[in-house]
Structure formats: structure tokens, C-alpha cells
Amino acid sequence: MRVLVIGSGGREHALAVGLAADPTVDFLAAAPGNPGIAQVAELHEVTATDPAAVAALAVELAADLVVVGPEAPLVAGVADAVRAKGIACFGPSAAAAQLEGSKAFAKDVMAAAGVPTARSYACTTPDEVSHALDDLGAPHVVKNDGLAAGKGVVVTGDRSAAERHAADCGRVVIEEYLPGPEVSLFVVTDGTAAVPLMPAQDFKRLADGDEGPNTGGMGAYAPLAWAPDDLVPRVLAETVEPTLAEMRRRGTPFAGLLYVGLALTPDGPKVIEFNARFGDPETQVVLALLETPLAGLLNAAATGTLAGLPPLRWREGSAITVVVASKNYPGTPRTGDVIEGAEVPGVIHAGTARRDDGALISAGGRVLSVTATGPDLAAARDAAYALVAGVRLDGAQYRKDIALGAVEGRIKL
Numbered sequence: 001m002r003v004l005v006i007g008s009g010g011r012e013h014a015l016a017v018g019l020a021a022d023p024t025v026d027f028l029a030a031a032p033g034n035p036g037i038a039q040v041a042e043l044h045e046v047t048a049t050d051p052a053a054v055a056a057l058a059v060e061l062a063a064d065l066v067v068v069g070p071e072a073p074l075v076a077g078v079a080d081a082v083r084a085k086g087i088a089c090f091g092p093s094a095a096a097a098q099l100e101g102s103k104a105f106a107k108d109v110m111a112a113a114g115v116p117t118a119r120s121y122a123c124t125t126p127d128e129v130s131h132a133l134d135d136l137g138a139p140h141v142v143k144n145d146g147l148a149a150g151k152g153v154v155v156t157g158d159r160s161a162a163e164r165h166a167a168d169c170g171r172v173v174i175e176e177y178l179p180g181p182e183v184s185l186f187v188v189t190d191g192t193a194a195v196p197l198m199p200a201q202d203f204k205r206l207a208d209g210d211e212g213p214n215t216g217g218m219g220a221y222a223p224l225a226w227a228p229d230d231l232v233p234r235v236l237a238e239t240v241e242p243t244l245a246e247m248r249r250r251g252t253p254f255a256g257l258l259y260v261g262l263a264l265t266p267d268g269p270k271v272i273e274f275n276a277r278f279g280d281p282e283t284q285v286v287l288a289l290l291e292t293p294l295a296g297l298l299n300a301a302a303t304g305t306l307a308g309l310p311p312l313r314w315r316e317g318s319a320i321t322v323v324v325a326s327k328n329y330p331g332t333p334r335t336g337d338v339i340e341g342a343e344v345p346g347v348i349h350a351g352t353a354r355r356d357d358g359a360l361i362s363a364g365g366r367v368l369s370v371t372a373t374g375p376d377l378a379a380a381r382d383a384a385y386a387l388v389a390g391v392r393l394d395g396a397q398y399r400k401d402i403a404l405g406a407v408e409g410r411i412k413l
């Protein structure tokens with residue numbers, strides 16, 4: 001099978017590593033890719049959000065399967081354009097990607113499908129904002145309606161900060177605060193059949209102890225030993241199946257990766273958000289543990305044959321990833337710093353680039369996701385932090401407490 005991966009981040013590097021390891025893949029390309037992905041795939045230039053350009057590249061490479069990593073190309077209609085050329089594509093249509101592209105759309109689908117989630121209001125005027133904040137109380141959760149690369153959400157006890165964020169965004173969803181540990185559940189689907197992957201936990205805040213601003217994600221681990229045994233079947237029954245049915249009913253079936261972001265509240269798992277693609281950096285840990293060949297799984301979802309796939313197989317043990325971010329992330333990250341010690345197995349590249357003289361340099365906010373497995377979570381953690389210690393990047397920021405609460409048994413339901 002000839003496979004083309006679209007995107008250039010850590011998630012796409014993890015996907016490329018998984019696809020390259022699938023014996024049915026005899027050609028792997030990525031566009032635009034990054035220097036880490038270049039170790040396993042042939043890189044091509046493309047504007048990932050240009051549907052016609054991506055479709056043309058897929059034709060030129062005679063791809064059998066295109067895997068779209070990030071949300072922006074999906075929302076722009078890249079999967080539709082690829083499928084229009086008769087090429088299988090892993091990723092939802094533009095219409096179905098609205099589950100991520102618009103928080104208000106996602107809330108509407110959840111309401112129609114009876115999915116457990118936070119009560120919410122879609123607001124545009126200061127009066128609507130004020131009424132929603134009064135009704136729902138503090139802590140306030142104010143979400144930019146559109147795509148914001150994981151940085152459009154403010155959770156605050158400070159009412160004027162909530163009002164300011166709403167005013168800055170224009171159109172927002174304001175919702176009830178959901179208490180409880182967060183879980184990311186990825187579901188591979190062809191629109192009807194749904195195959196859950198292993199739940200993972202992401203660390204959204206910049207600093208240790210969940211302090212500091214929200215980011216795209218500073219680390220992750222799996223499996224979640226503390227999660228309730230019925231978590232996955234319950235979320236499939238209460239959330240995933242009804243959502244897929246509602247999307248089919250609307251004539252816009254969702255096929256690809258449904259990312260269910262959950263809070264495990266005292267009243268059960270409730271949806272914090274849907275995304276229309278693999279999460280980053282959770283993908284790095286989930287795929288590190290997946291034994292089933294990845295291209296076969298994604299191709300089955302892309303061709304409507306998921307129901308015939310044998311059950312997934314998983315490796316024993318645990319995986320963890322620690323994101324190394326650049327100075328000033330998530331504000332205006334400094335780029336162009338030389339990186340050393342990052343061209344080794346387990347160091348997944350996100351925001352990296354190759355300078356003209358061949359040096360590896362930082363090129364984004366989240367630069368690397370340093371990933372390791374081990375027989376248990378403590379061993380995986382030690383291995384990942386040993387790899388981090390071997391990386392040199394001036395001004396690097398990373399959390400020292402990824403998976404620490406789980407190792408120490410401190411996560412309470």
C-alpha cells in the first residue's frame with residue numbers, strides 16, 4: 001500500500017512511525033512533514049489546507065491511502081477533495097469535521113444525540129455573555145467558537161477575565177465547569193462501526209501542578225490504571241454510538257478519528273470536547289502501545305470495512321511522552337534555536353526544521369515529544385525523562401510531573 005500523511009507535527013511523526021512499521025506499507029510519503037518524519041517517509045511540499053493541492057499530490061504519488069493529521073485541512077475539505085479523486089482518505093469530510101470546527105455545532109449534535117456534556121450557551125453579545133455567566137456560575141468556562149489550536153479556552157474564577165475573553169473572541173460557547181480527571185478517548189470509525197483505542201491522559205497546562213496557561217498539550221501517558229473498568233463501553237454507548245448515528249441522520253456521516261475529550265465527573269463521564277483527528281501528544285503514547293498494524297486499521301476506516309477487522313492487539317506495559325516546548329510557548333514562541341540530541345529513537349519531532357547548514361533547529365511552540373515505553377508507568381517515566389535529559393535546546397520548557405500523579409496513585413475519581 002502507498003500511503004501519504006498530511007501534516008508536520010508530532011502527531012504526524014508518530015503516525016508516520018506507525019505506518020512505516022506496517023509490513024503492508026511499501027511506500028510512505030508525508031507533506032509537508034518535518035526532519036523527524038523525513039527519517040521514515042519521503043517529504044513533499046504542500047499547503048496542507050489547500051484541498052486541490054493535496055488531492056493533486058495524492059494522485060501524483062499514486063497514493064492508495066491519505067491520512068490527514070491536523071484539523072485545519074479537514075475543516076478546509078481536504079478529505080473530500082482526496083476522495084473525489086477516488087483515493088481512500090482517513091479523515092472526515094469538511095461537513096463532519098465541524099464537530100471540531102465549531103464548538104456550537106458540536107454542542108448542537110450532542111444535544112440532539114442526548115450525549116452527556118456540560119450545559120452551555122452560544123453567545124455573541126455582551127448581554128448574552130453576562131446572562132450565561134450568571135446562570136452557570138464560577139469557575140467560568142469560555143470557549144472561542146472556531147478552531148484555536150487548543151488555546152481558545154479560558155477557565156477562570158475571574159468574571160472580568162471571562163468577559164474579556166468573550167469580547168476578544170466575538171462568538172463563544174460558555175459552559176458549566178466539569179469537575180474530575182480528564183481522559184482522551186480516540187475512536188476509529190468508518191461512520192458506522194467504531195473501534196476504540198486505549199484511553200490516555202493529556203496535560204493541557206504549561207506548568208507543573210497544572211498551573212499556567214492552557215497549551216496544545218504538554219505530555220501524555222497510557223494506559224490509565226485508575227480509570228473505571230466500564231469507561232470505554234460506557235462512553236461508546238452513551239456518547240460515540242449516538243453521535244455517529246446523529247451524524248448519519250444529518251447526512252454527514254463522521255468517518256475518521258473521533259477524539260472524545262472527557263471529564264470523569266461524579267455523575268459519570270461527560271464530554272468536554274470533540275476533535276475530528278488524533279490528539280497530540282496522546283497519539284504518541286497510544287500508537288507506541290498499538291501492536292495491530294496501523295495502515296490496515298486506518299485503511300479499513302477509510303474504506304468502510306472496519307466491522308470486518310479483528311480485535312486490536314496492544315503491547316504490555318505503559319507509554320509516556322514529555323513535550324519539550326520552546327522559550328515563550330504558548331505566547332509567541334522563540335524559534336531558530338539549535339537542538340541537539342533529538343535524532344534518536346523515541347524523540348518525536350513536532351516543531352523542528354533543518355537549517356541550510358544542516359543543523360536541526362526549533363520551528364514552533366511544541367518542538368519535540370519525547371516518548372518512551374516501559375513495563376510499568378514508573379519505568380516508562382524514568383525512560384522518557386532520561387531521553388529528555390539528553391536533549392539540548394536553549395530556553396526549553398517541559399513539565400517534570402507528567403504521569404507523576406498516576407505513578408503515585410494520587411488520581412481520585
Ligand code: AMP
Binds near residue numbers: 150175
Ligand atoms: P478544549 O479546547 O475544549 O479541550 O478545552 C481545553 C481545556 O480546558 C480542557 O482540556 C479542560 O482542561 C478545560 N475545559 C474545557 N471545558 C471545560 C469544562 N466544561 N469544565 C472544566 N474544564 C474545561
Ligand code: GLY
Binds near residue numbers: 202216278280281282
Ligand atoms: N491533546 C489535545 C489535542 O490534541 O487537542
